[in-house]
Amino acid sequence: MRKESTDEENWDVVITAKRKWLGLNIRELQQYKDLAKLMIRREFVSVYKQTILGPLWFVFQPLMSTFLYMFVFGNIAQVGTDGIPQALFYFSGTMLWTFFATTLQKCSDTFVNNAGLFGKIYFPRFIMPIAYVANAFFTLLIQFAVLMVFYFYYIARGVTFDVSWWLLLTPVYIAQLGLLGIGFGLMISAWTTKYHDLRNLVSFGLSLLMYATPVVYPISSIPARWKVLFQINPVAPVIEMFRYSLFGMGSCDLKMWGYSLISSLVVFLIGLVTFNRNEQTFVDVI
Protein backbone atom coordinates (compact mmCIF):
# COMPACT_ATOMS: atom_id res chain seq x y z
CA MET A 1 0.00 0.00 0.00
CA ARG A 2 2.67 2.46 1.11
CA LYS A 3 5.10 1.90 -1.74
CA GLU A 4 2.41 2.56 -4.32
CA SER A 5 1.50 5.93 -2.89
CA THR A 6 3.50 8.01 -5.35
CA ASP A 7 1.96 6.07 -8.17
CA GLU A 8 -1.49 6.39 -6.65
CA GLU A 9 -1.61 10.14 -6.75
CA ASN A 10 -1.11 11.11 -10.37
CA TRP A 11 -4.44 10.10 -11.85
CA ASP A 12 -5.60 12.10 -14.86
CA VAL A 13 -9.30 11.60 -14.32
CA VAL A 14 -11.05 11.03 -11.00
CA ILE A 15 -14.79 10.46 -11.05
CA THR A 16 -16.71 10.73 -7.80
CA ALA A 17 -20.23 11.49 -6.66
CA LYS A 18 -19.21 14.95 -5.54
CA ARG A 19 -20.83 17.81 -7.37
CA LYS A 20 -18.68 20.75 -8.23
CA TRP A 21 -19.62 24.35 -7.66
CA LEU A 22 -17.62 26.46 -10.04
CA GLY A 23 -15.61 23.86 -11.92
CA LEU A 24 -15.04 25.74 -15.14
CA ASN A 25 -11.92 23.90 -16.21
CA ILE A 26 -10.11 26.34 -18.51
CA ARG A 27 -7.28 23.90 -19.23
CA GLU A 28 -9.75 21.28 -20.35
CA LEU A 29 -11.62 23.79 -22.51
CA GLN A 30 -8.35 24.65 -24.18
CA GLN A 31 -7.73 20.99 -25.02
CA TYR A 32 -11.04 20.96 -26.82
CA LYS A 33 -10.59 24.21 -28.73
CA ASP A 34 -10.68 22.42 -32.10
CA LEU A 35 -14.06 21.05 -31.14
CA ALA A 36 -15.25 24.48 -30.05
CA LYS A 37 -14.24 25.93 -33.42
CA LEU A 38 -16.03 23.16 -35.29
CA MET A 39 -19.14 23.51 -33.15
CA ILE A 40 -19.24 27.24 -33.85
CA ARG A 41 -18.90 26.50 -37.55
CA ARG A 42 -21.55 23.81 -37.36
CA GLU A 43 -24.00 26.19 -35.70
CA PHE A 44 -23.18 29.00 -38.13
CA VAL A 45 -23.28 27.02 -41.35
CA SER A 46 -26.35 24.93 -40.54
CA VAL A 47 -28.42 28.15 -40.61
CA TYR A 48 -28.08 28.41 -44.34
CA LYS A 49 -27.30 24.90 -45.63
CA GLN A 50 -29.67 24.05 -48.48
CA THR A 51 -31.33 27.50 -48.55
CA ILE A 52 -31.74 29.85 -51.51
CA LEU A 53 -30.78 33.07 -49.77
CA GLY A 54 -27.81 31.45 -48.04
CA PRO A 55 -25.87 33.73 -45.69
CA LEU A 56 -28.27 36.58 -46.58
CA TRP A 57 -30.55 35.07 -43.92
CA PHE A 58 -28.32 36.71 -41.32
CA VAL A 59 -29.46 40.20 -42.39
CA PHE A 60 -32.82 39.41 -43.97
CA GLN A 61 -34.68 38.99 -40.68
CA PRO A 62 -33.56 42.19 -38.92
CA LEU A 63 -34.13 44.17 -42.13
CA MET A 64 -37.69 42.90 -42.40
CA SER A 65 -38.31 43.65 -38.72
CA THR A 66 -36.93 47.15 -39.21
CA PHE A 67 -39.31 47.80 -42.13
CA LEU A 68 -42.19 46.45 -40.10
CA TYR A 69 -41.37 48.62 -37.07
CA MET A 70 -40.94 51.71 -39.29
CA PHE A 71 -44.39 51.07 -40.66
CA VAL A 72 -46.24 50.09 -37.46
CA PHE A 73 -44.51 52.11 -34.75
CA GLY A 74 -43.03 54.92 -36.81
CA ASN A 75 -45.89 55.72 -39.21
CA ILE A 76 -49.09 54.34 -37.69
CA ALA A 77 -48.45 54.71 -33.97
CA GLN A 78 -46.15 57.72 -34.42
CA VAL A 79 -43.75 56.68 -31.65
CA GLY A 80 -40.75 59.01 -31.51
CA THR A 81 -37.14 57.93 -31.92
CA ASP A 82 -35.31 60.72 -30.03
CA GLY A 83 -34.52 62.31 -33.39
CA ILE A 84 -32.54 59.32 -34.65
CA PRO A 85 -33.44 58.31 -38.23
CA GLN A 86 -36.03 55.53 -37.93
CA ALA A 87 -34.14 52.91 -39.94
CA LEU A 88 -31.03 53.31 -37.76
CA PHE A 89 -33.04 53.41 -34.55
CA TYR A 90 -34.99 50.20 -35.17
CA PHE A 91 -32.17 48.30 -36.82
CA SER A 92 -29.69 48.96 -34.02
CA GLY A 93 -32.30 47.99 -31.42
CA THR A 94 -33.37 44.78 -33.16
CA MET A 95 -29.79 43.75 -33.81
CA LEU A 96 -28.74 44.01 -30.16
CA TRP A 97 -31.98 42.50 -28.88
CA THR A 98 -31.68 39.52 -31.23
CA PHE A 99 -28.12 38.92 -30.04
CA PHE A 100 -29.32 38.76 -26.43
CA ALA A 101 -32.50 36.81 -27.14
CA THR A 102 -30.89 34.18 -29.40
CA THR A 103 -28.10 33.58 -26.93
CA LEU A 104 -30.58 33.17 -24.09
CA GLN A 105 -32.89 30.89 -26.01
CA LYS A 106 -30.16 28.66 -27.43
CA CYS A 107 -28.39 28.37 -24.07
CA SER A 108 -31.61 27.53 -22.27
CA ASP A 109 -32.08 24.60 -24.65
CA THR A 110 -28.52 23.31 -24.24
CA PHE A 111 -29.42 20.11 -22.41
CA VAL A 112 -32.68 19.38 -24.21
CA ASN A 113 -31.27 19.90 -27.71
CA ASN A 114 -28.04 18.03 -27.07
CA ALA A 115 -29.45 15.20 -24.97
CA GLY A 116 -28.49 12.67 -27.64
CA LEU A 117 -24.94 13.96 -27.88
CA PHE A 118 -24.39 14.50 -24.15
CA GLY A 119 -25.84 11.09 -23.37
CA LYS A 120 -23.25 9.33 -25.48
CA ILE A 121 -20.01 11.15 -25.14
CA TYR A 122 -18.08 13.31 -22.74
CA PHE A 123 -16.65 16.65 -23.65
CA PRO A 124 -16.81 19.86 -21.61
CA ARG A 125 -20.51 20.70 -21.79
CA PHE A 126 -19.73 24.38 -21.61
CA ILE A 127 -18.53 24.20 -25.24
CA MET A 128 -22.13 24.32 -26.42
CA PRO A 129 -23.06 27.65 -24.74
CA ILE A 130 -19.77 29.04 -26.05
CA ALA A 131 -20.67 27.92 -29.56
CA TYR A 132 -24.13 29.48 -29.24
CA VAL A 133 -22.89 32.85 -28.06
CA ALA A 134 -20.09 32.91 -30.64
CA ASN A 135 -22.57 32.14 -33.36
CA ALA A 136 -24.88 34.93 -32.21
CA PHE A 137 -21.86 37.22 -32.07
CA PHE A 138 -20.83 36.55 -35.67
CA THR A 139 -24.39 37.19 -36.76
CA LEU A 140 -24.25 40.47 -34.85
CA LEU A 141 -20.98 41.42 -36.61
CA ILE A 142 -22.56 40.94 -40.02
CA GLN A 143 -25.56 43.00 -38.96
CA PHE A 144 -23.25 45.64 -37.56
CA ALA A 145 -21.67 45.98 -40.97
CA VAL A 146 -25.12 46.53 -42.47
CA LEU A 147 -25.85 49.13 -39.80
CA MET A 148 -22.66 50.94 -40.80
CA VAL A 149 -23.83 51.01 -44.44
CA PHE A 150 -27.04 52.74 -43.35
CA TYR A 151 -25.09 54.99 -41.01
CA PHE A 152 -22.80 56.34 -43.70
CA TYR A 153 -25.70 56.60 -46.10
CA TYR A 154 -27.37 59.03 -43.69
CA ILE A 155 -24.12 60.92 -43.16
CA ALA A 156 -23.76 61.24 -46.94
CA ARG A 157 -27.26 62.66 -47.03
CA GLY A 158 -26.20 65.40 -44.63
CA VAL A 159 -27.40 64.06 -41.27
CA THR A 160 -24.85 64.80 -38.52
CA PHE A 161 -24.33 62.47 -35.58
CA ASP A 162 -22.71 63.66 -32.40
CA VAL A 163 -20.61 60.52 -31.81
CA SER A 164 -19.57 60.23 -28.17
CA TRP A 165 -16.45 58.78 -26.59
CA TRP A 166 -18.66 56.15 -25.01
CA LEU A 167 -18.61 54.40 -28.39
CA LEU A 168 -15.25 52.96 -27.38
CA LEU A 169 -17.14 50.87 -24.84
CA THR A 170 -19.10 49.01 -27.56
CA PRO A 171 -17.22 45.74 -26.85
CA VAL A 172 -18.30 46.08 -23.22
CA TYR A 173 -21.94 46.57 -24.22
CA ILE A 174 -21.81 43.48 -26.38
CA ALA A 175 -20.04 41.44 -23.70
CA GLN A 176 -22.70 42.55 -21.24
CA LEU A 177 -25.54 41.36 -23.45
CA GLY A 178 -23.67 38.10 -24.06
CA LEU A 179 -23.13 37.48 -20.34
CA LEU A 180 -26.77 38.25 -19.59
CA GLY A 181 -27.94 35.91 -22.36
CA ILE A 182 -25.66 33.06 -21.28
CA GLY A 183 -26.38 33.62 -17.59
CA PHE A 184 -30.17 33.60 -17.86
CA GLY A 185 -30.01 30.85 -20.47
CA LEU A 186 -27.91 28.53 -18.29
CA MET A 187 -30.14 29.12 -15.28
CA ILE A 188 -33.19 28.19 -17.33
CA SER A 189 -31.39 25.23 -18.92
CA ALA A 190 -31.17 23.55 -15.54
CA TRP A 191 -34.93 23.82 -15.09
CA THR A 192 -35.95 22.88 -18.64
CA THR A 193 -34.32 19.46 -18.22
CA LYS A 194 -36.85 18.74 -15.49
CA TYR A 195 -39.85 20.70 -16.68
CA HIS A 196 -40.00 20.67 -20.45
CA ASP A 197 -42.93 23.11 -20.51
CA LEU A 198 -40.60 25.93 -19.48
CA ARG A 199 -39.30 26.01 -23.04
CA ASN A 200 -42.60 27.39 -24.29
CA LEU A 201 -42.51 29.97 -21.55
CA VAL A 202 -39.04 31.10 -22.66
CA SER A 203 -40.01 32.04 -26.20
CA PHE A 204 -43.20 33.69 -24.98
CA GLY A 205 -41.43 35.48 -22.13
CA LEU A 206 -38.75 36.77 -24.49
CA SER A 207 -41.27 38.35 -26.83
CA LEU A 208 -42.93 40.03 -23.84
CA LEU A 209 -39.58 41.20 -22.49
CA MET A 210 -38.76 42.78 -25.83
CA TYR A 211 -41.60 45.25 -25.25
CA ALA A 212 -40.19 46.04 -21.81
CA THR A 213 -36.90 46.93 -23.51
CA PRO A 214 -36.38 50.08 -25.57
CA VAL A 215 -36.18 48.27 -28.91
CA VAL A 216 -39.10 49.88 -30.74
CA TYR A 217 -39.29 53.08 -28.66
CA PRO A 218 -36.84 55.23 -26.68
CA ILE A 219 -36.82 55.31 -22.87
CA SER A 220 -37.62 59.04 -23.02
CA SER A 221 -41.12 58.24 -24.30
CA ILE A 222 -41.93 56.21 -21.17
CA PRO A 223 -44.20 57.83 -18.53
CA ALA A 224 -42.39 58.37 -15.22
CA ARG A 225 -44.45 55.82 -13.30
CA TRP A 226 -43.38 53.01 -15.63
CA LYS A 227 -39.70 53.90 -15.49
CA VAL A 228 -39.12 51.40 -12.68
CA LEU A 229 -39.79 48.58 -15.17
CA PHE A 230 -36.76 49.69 -17.13
CA GLN A 231 -34.66 50.11 -14.07
CA ILE A 232 -34.97 46.41 -13.20
CA ASN A 233 -34.46 45.28 -16.80
CA PRO A 234 -30.66 45.03 -17.26
CA VAL A 235 -30.93 44.87 -21.06
CA ALA A 236 -32.60 48.29 -21.38
CA PRO A 237 -29.68 50.57 -20.44
CA VAL A 238 -27.28 48.70 -22.75
CA ILE A 239 -29.37 49.36 -25.85
CA GLU A 240 -29.90 52.99 -24.83
CA MET A 241 -26.20 53.50 -24.17
CA PHE A 242 -25.24 52.01 -27.52
CA ARG A 243 -27.61 54.31 -29.37
CA TYR A 244 -26.44 57.31 -27.38
CA SER A 245 -22.80 56.47 -28.13
CA LEU A 246 -23.28 56.02 -31.86
CA PHE A 247 -25.85 58.68 -32.63
CA GLY A 248 -25.30 61.19 -29.81
CA MET A 249 -29.06 61.34 -29.25
CA GLY A 250 -31.26 59.77 -26.61
CA SER A 251 -30.49 59.22 -22.94
CA CYS A 252 -27.26 58.34 -21.17
CA ASP A 253 -27.96 57.14 -17.65
CA LEU A 254 -24.66 55.97 -16.15
CA LYS A 255 -26.20 54.82 -12.87
CA MET A 256 -28.55 52.46 -14.68
CA TRP A 257 -25.80 51.26 -16.94
CA GLY A 258 -23.54 50.54 -13.96
CA TYR A 259 -26.31 48.55 -12.33
CA SER A 260 -26.76 46.62 -15.55
CA LEU A 261 -23.03 45.88 -15.74
CA ILE A 262 -22.96 44.46 -12.22
CA SER A 263 -26.11 42.43 -12.72
CA SER A 264 -24.78 40.88 -15.91
CA LEU A 265 -21.74 39.60 -14.02
CA VAL A 266 -23.89 38.29 -11.18
CA VAL A 267 -26.37 36.65 -13.55
CA PHE A 268 -23.51 35.00 -15.44
CA LEU A 269 -21.97 33.57 -12.27
CA ILE A 270 -25.29 32.21 -11.01
CA GLY A 271 -25.91 30.68 -14.43
CA LEU A 272 -22.49 29.05 -14.44
CA VAL A 273 -23.00 27.52 -10.99
CA THR A 274 -26.47 26.21 -11.91
CA PHE A 275 -25.06 24.71 -15.10
CA ASN A 276 -22.18 23.01 -13.30
CA ARG A 277 -24.41 21.58 -10.61
CA ASN A 278 -26.67 20.18 -13.26
CA GLU A 279 -24.38 18.86 -15.98
CA GLN A 280 -23.18 15.75 -14.14
CA THR A 281 -26.54 14.12 -13.59
CA PHE A 282 -28.92 15.70 -16.07
CA VAL A 283 -28.82 12.54 -18.21
CA ASP A 284 -30.75 10.71 -15.48
CA VAL A 285 -33.39 13.42 -15.29
CA ILE A 286 -34.10 14.56 -18.81
Next chain:
Amino acid sequence: MNTLVKVEHLSKEYRLGVIGNGSLWKDLQSWSAKIRGKQDPWAPIDGESRYGRRDRFWALKDVNFEVKQGERLGIIGRNGAGKSTLLKILSQITAPTEGTVKMRGHVTSLLEVGTGFHPEFTGRENIYLNGAILGMSRTNIDRNFDDIVAFSEIEPEFIDTPVKRYSSGMYVRLAFAVAAFLSSEILIADEVLAVGDIKFQEKCIGKMKDVSENEGRTVLFVSHNVGAVAQLCQTGILLEHGQIKEYGDVGMVLQAYAASLKG
Protein backbone atom coordinates in the same frame (compact mmCIF):
# COMPACT_ATOMS: atom_id res chain seq x y z
CA MET B 1 2.37 -3.21 -15.89
CA ASN B 2 0.73 0.09 -15.03
CA THR B 3 -2.80 0.21 -13.74
CA LEU B 4 -4.76 2.57 -15.98
CA VAL B 5 -8.26 2.21 -14.60
CA LYS B 6 -9.17 1.63 -10.98
CA VAL B 7 -12.80 1.29 -9.97
CA GLU B 8 -13.55 1.25 -6.24
CA HIS B 9 -16.89 0.57 -4.52
CA LEU B 10 -18.78 2.00 -7.45
CA SER B 11 -22.55 2.24 -7.01
CA LYS B 12 -25.27 3.99 -8.94
CA GLU B 13 -28.79 4.44 -7.73
CA TYR B 14 -31.77 5.43 -9.83
CA ARG B 15 -35.14 6.59 -8.63
CA LEU B 16 -38.01 4.71 -10.18
CA GLY B 17 -41.21 6.16 -11.51
CA VAL B 18 -41.87 9.76 -12.47
CA ILE B 19 -39.34 12.43 -11.60
CA GLY B 20 -40.79 14.75 -8.98
CA ASN B 21 -44.56 14.80 -8.78
CA GLY B 22 -45.09 15.25 -12.49
CA SER B 23 -45.59 19.00 -12.51
CA LEU B 24 -43.89 22.11 -11.26
CA TRP B 25 -46.96 23.17 -9.29
CA LYS B 26 -47.08 19.92 -7.29
CA ASP B 27 -43.32 20.07 -6.72
CA LEU B 28 -43.72 23.60 -5.37
CA GLN B 29 -46.45 22.43 -3.01
CA SER B 30 -44.25 19.59 -1.75
CA TRP B 31 -41.36 21.97 -1.36
CA SER B 32 -43.34 24.62 0.52
CA ALA B 33 -44.75 21.91 2.82
CA LYS B 34 -41.19 20.81 3.56
CA ILE B 35 -40.12 24.38 4.33
CA ARG B 36 -43.08 24.93 6.69
CA GLY B 37 -42.43 21.58 8.34
CA LYS B 38 -45.79 20.16 7.27
CA GLN B 39 -46.52 16.80 5.72
CA ASP B 40 -45.91 16.50 1.99
CA PRO B 41 -49.39 16.72 0.37
CA TRP B 42 -48.25 14.52 -2.52
CA ALA B 43 -46.56 11.75 -0.56
CA PRO B 44 -48.05 8.30 -1.17
CA ILE B 45 -50.57 7.41 1.56
CA ASP B 46 -49.45 3.85 2.20
CA GLY B 47 -46.78 4.85 4.70
CA GLU B 48 -43.67 4.56 2.53
CA SER B 49 -42.28 8.02 1.85
CA ARG B 50 -41.79 9.20 -1.68
CA TYR B 51 -38.10 9.01 -1.07
CA GLY B 52 -38.36 5.65 0.68
CA ARG B 53 -36.37 2.61 -0.30
CA ARG B 54 -39.26 1.03 -2.22
CA ASP B 55 -38.88 3.18 -5.32
CA ARG B 56 -35.11 3.18 -5.35
CA PHE B 57 -33.12 0.92 -7.57
CA TRP B 58 -29.42 0.14 -7.55
CA ALA B 59 -28.23 -0.23 -11.15
CA LEU B 60 -24.72 -0.89 -9.84
CA LYS B 61 -23.75 -1.99 -6.35
CA ASP B 62 -20.21 -2.03 -4.98
CA VAL B 63 -18.30 -2.76 -8.17
CA ASN B 64 -14.51 -3.06 -7.90
CA PHE B 65 -11.98 -3.86 -10.59
CA GLU B 66 -8.70 -2.75 -12.11
CA VAL B 67 -7.50 -2.64 -15.67
CA LYS B 68 -3.84 -2.67 -16.59
CA GLN B 69 -2.18 -1.11 -19.58
CA GLY B 70 -2.71 -3.08 -22.80
CA GLU B 71 -5.42 -5.20 -21.21
CA ARG B 72 -8.61 -5.91 -23.13
CA LEU B 73 -11.49 -6.36 -20.73
CA GLY B 74 -14.86 -7.67 -21.87
CA ILE B 75 -17.95 -6.78 -19.85
CA ILE B 76 -20.88 -9.11 -20.34
CA GLY B 77 -24.19 -9.70 -18.68
CA ARG B 78 -27.87 -9.96 -19.48
CA ASN B 79 -30.10 -7.02 -20.28
CA GLY B 80 -30.39 -4.73 -17.28
CA ALA B 81 -27.30 -6.11 -15.54
CA GLY B 82 -25.75 -2.64 -15.35
CA LYS B 83 -23.31 -2.78 -18.28
CA SER B 84 -24.39 0.45 -19.89
CA THR B 85 -24.61 2.27 -16.56
CA LEU B 86 -21.04 1.22 -15.81
CA LEU B 87 -19.83 2.51 -19.18
CA LYS B 88 -21.75 5.76 -18.75
CA ILE B 89 -20.00 6.41 -15.46
CA LEU B 90 -16.59 5.48 -16.90
CA SER B 91 -17.25 7.86 -19.81
CA GLN B 92 -18.18 10.71 -17.44
CA ILE B 93 -21.66 11.01 -18.86
CA THR B 94 -23.34 10.57 -15.52
CA ALA B 95 -21.92 10.73 -12.00
CA PRO B 96 -21.92 7.72 -9.65
CA THR B 97 -23.92 7.74 -6.41
CA GLU B 98 -21.06 6.25 -4.40
CA GLY B 99 -17.49 5.20 -5.01
CA THR B 100 -14.74 6.44 -7.28
CA VAL B 101 -13.20 5.79 -10.66
CA LYS B 102 -9.60 6.80 -11.29
CA MET B 103 -8.09 6.77 -14.73
CA ARG B 104 -4.74 7.56 -16.24
CA GLY B 105 -4.35 8.80 -19.80
CA HIS B 106 -6.82 10.02 -22.33
CA VAL B 107 -10.14 8.20 -22.46
CA THR B 108 -12.38 7.87 -25.49
CA SER B 109 -15.76 6.28 -25.35
CA LEU B 110 -17.76 4.92 -28.22
CA LEU B 111 -21.19 4.36 -26.78
CA GLU B 112 -22.75 4.89 -30.16
CA VAL B 113 -21.30 5.23 -33.62
CA GLY B 114 -21.54 8.56 -35.34
CA THR B 115 -22.21 10.64 -32.24
CA GLY B 116 -22.38 14.26 -33.28
CA PHE B 117 -22.68 13.55 -36.99
CA HIS B 118 -24.64 16.35 -38.55
CA PRO B 119 -26.84 15.11 -41.40
CA GLU B 120 -26.46 18.29 -43.47
CA PHE B 121 -22.65 18.09 -43.40
CA THR B 122 -20.57 16.12 -45.85
CA GLY B 123 -18.61 13.01 -45.00
CA ARG B 124 -15.41 15.05 -44.96
CA GLU B 125 -16.81 17.67 -42.58
CA ASN B 126 -18.24 15.00 -40.30
CA ILE B 127 -14.90 13.21 -40.04
CA TYR B 128 -13.46 16.41 -38.59
CA LEU B 129 -16.48 17.08 -36.38
CA ASN B 130 -16.71 13.55 -35.02
CA GLY B 131 -12.96 13.35 -34.57
CA ALA B 132 -12.98 16.56 -32.54
CA ILE B 133 -15.87 15.34 -30.39
CA LEU B 134 -13.87 12.20 -29.67
CA GLY B 135 -10.95 14.40 -28.64
CA MET B 136 -8.71 14.21 -31.73
CA SER B 137 -6.73 17.27 -32.71
CA ARG B 138 -7.11 18.77 -36.15
CA THR B 139 -3.57 17.94 -37.20
CA ASN B 140 -4.07 14.36 -36.10
CA ILE B 141 -7.15 14.06 -38.30
CA ASP B 142 -5.37 15.74 -41.22
CA ARG B 143 -2.58 13.20 -40.96
CA ASN B 144 -4.93 10.20 -40.85
CA PHE B 145 -7.61 11.49 -43.19
CA ASP B 146 -6.85 9.26 -46.18
CA ASP B 147 -6.46 6.19 -43.97
CA ILE B 148 -9.82 6.90 -42.35
CA VAL B 149 -11.54 7.11 -45.72
CA ALA B 150 -9.78 3.96 -46.92
CA PHE B 151 -10.72 2.06 -43.76
CA SER B 152 -14.37 3.07 -44.11
CA GLU B 153 -14.41 1.59 -47.66
CA ILE B 154 -16.41 4.60 -48.84
CA GLU B 155 -15.74 5.50 -52.46
CA PRO B 156 -13.87 8.82 -52.54
CA GLU B 157 -16.53 10.41 -54.76
CA PHE B 158 -19.06 10.14 -51.92
CA ILE B 159 -16.93 11.89 -49.35
CA ASP B 160 -18.18 15.37 -50.28
CA THR B 161 -21.87 14.42 -50.17
CA PRO B 162 -23.97 15.24 -47.09
CA VAL B 163 -24.17 12.16 -44.86
CA LYS B 164 -27.96 12.29 -44.85
CA ARG B 165 -27.74 10.81 -48.35
CA TYR B 166 -25.55 7.91 -47.20
CA SER B 167 -26.86 4.40 -46.76
CA SER B 168 -26.96 3.34 -43.11
CA GLY B 169 -24.04 0.98 -43.71
CA MET B 170 -21.88 3.73 -45.16
CA TYR B 171 -22.79 5.99 -42.26
CA VAL B 172 -21.75 3.41 -39.68
CA ARG B 173 -18.55 2.46 -41.49
CA LEU B 174 -17.47 6.08 -41.72
CA ALA B 175 -18.25 6.62 -38.05
CA PHE B 176 -16.28 3.61 -36.90
CA ALA B 177 -13.38 4.47 -39.18
CA VAL B 178 -12.95 7.79 -37.35
CA ALA B 179 -12.93 6.02 -34.01
CA ALA B 180 -10.45 3.43 -35.24
CA PHE B 181 -7.77 6.08 -35.67
CA LEU B 182 -8.07 7.55 -32.20
CA SER B 183 -4.84 7.75 -30.30
CA SER B 184 -6.23 7.64 -26.77
CA GLU B 185 -4.76 5.29 -24.18
CA ILE B 186 -8.12 3.92 -23.07
CA LEU B 187 -10.91 2.98 -25.46
CA ILE B 188 -14.40 2.25 -24.12
CA ALA B 189 -16.73 0.60 -26.62
CA ASP B 190 -20.36 -0.41 -26.17
CA GLU B 191 -21.96 -2.75 -28.71
CA VAL B 192 -20.77 -0.53 -31.51
CA LEU B 193 -20.11 -3.54 -33.63
CA ALA B 194 -23.73 -4.64 -33.66
CA VAL B 195 -24.01 -2.72 -36.91
CA GLY B 196 -22.40 -3.19 -40.27
CA ASP B 197 -21.96 -6.51 -42.05
CA ILE B 198 -20.00 -9.43 -40.61
CA LYS B 199 -16.94 -8.70 -42.71
CA PHE B 200 -16.76 -5.15 -41.43
CA GLN B 201 -17.37 -6.28 -37.84
CA GLU B 202 -14.41 -8.64 -38.06
CA LYS B 203 -12.30 -5.87 -39.50
CA CYS B 204 -13.20 -3.62 -36.54
CA ILE B 205 -12.37 -6.26 -33.96
CA GLY B 206 -9.12 -6.98 -35.76
CA LYS B 207 -8.27 -3.27 -35.69
CA MET B 208 -9.00 -2.95 -31.97
CA LYS B 209 -6.89 -6.02 -31.19
CA ASP B 210 -4.17 -4.64 -33.38
CA VAL B 211 -3.85 -1.27 -31.68
CA SER B 212 -4.03 -2.89 -28.29
CA GLU B 213 -1.25 -5.39 -29.01
CA ASN B 214 1.04 -3.10 -30.97
CA GLU B 215 0.54 0.20 -29.21
CA GLY B 216 -0.39 -0.96 -25.70
CA ARG B 217 -3.89 0.49 -25.80
CA THR B 218 -6.38 -0.54 -23.16
CA VAL B 219 -9.84 -1.58 -24.32
CA LEU B 220 -13.03 -1.93 -22.29
CA PHE B 221 -15.55 -3.73 -24.46
CA VAL B 222 -19.22 -4.39 -23.77
CA SER B 223 -21.13 -6.74 -26.00
CA HIS B 224 -23.79 -9.41 -26.13
CA ASN B 225 -21.78 -11.07 -28.86
CA VAL B 226 -19.97 -13.85 -27.00
CA GLY B 227 -17.87 -14.67 -30.04
CA ALA B 228 -16.60 -11.11 -30.35
CA VAL B 229 -15.72 -10.94 -26.66
CA ALA B 230 -13.88 -14.25 -26.80
CA GLN B 231 -11.97 -13.14 -29.87
CA LEU B 232 -10.94 -9.73 -28.56
CA CYS B 233 -10.60 -9.86 -24.78
CA GLN B 234 -8.21 -11.55 -22.36
CA THR B 235 -10.13 -10.83 -19.17
CA GLY B 236 -13.81 -10.50 -18.50
CA ILE B 237 -16.39 -9.34 -16.00
CA LEU B 238 -19.82 -10.92 -15.68
CA LEU B 239 -22.35 -8.49 -14.26
CA GLU B 240 -25.60 -9.63 -12.70
CA HIS B 241 -28.12 -7.28 -11.05
CA GLY B 242 -25.50 -4.57 -10.78
CA GLN B 243 -22.92 -6.74 -9.05
CA ILE B 244 -19.84 -8.57 -10.28
CA LYS B 245 -20.67 -12.25 -10.46
CA GLU B 246 -17.46 -13.43 -12.07
CA TYR B 247 -14.18 -11.65 -12.75
CA GLY B 248 -11.05 -13.07 -14.33
CA ASP B 249 -9.95 -14.99 -17.39
CA VAL B 250 -12.32 -14.44 -20.31
CA GLY B 251 -12.91 -18.17 -20.97
CA MET B 252 -14.06 -18.78 -17.42
CA VAL B 253 -16.30 -15.70 -17.40
CA LEU B 254 -17.93 -16.68 -20.67
CA GLN B 255 -18.60 -20.16 -19.30
CA ALA B 256 -20.25 -18.67 -16.24
CA TYR B 257 -22.32 -16.46 -18.53
CA ALA B 258 -23.45 -19.45 -20.60
CA ALA B 259 -24.36 -21.28 -17.38
CA SER B 260 -26.35 -18.30 -16.09
CA LEU B 261 -28.30 -18.15 -19.36
CA LYS B 262 -29.36 -21.80 -18.97
CA GLY B 263 -30.18 -21.58 -15.28
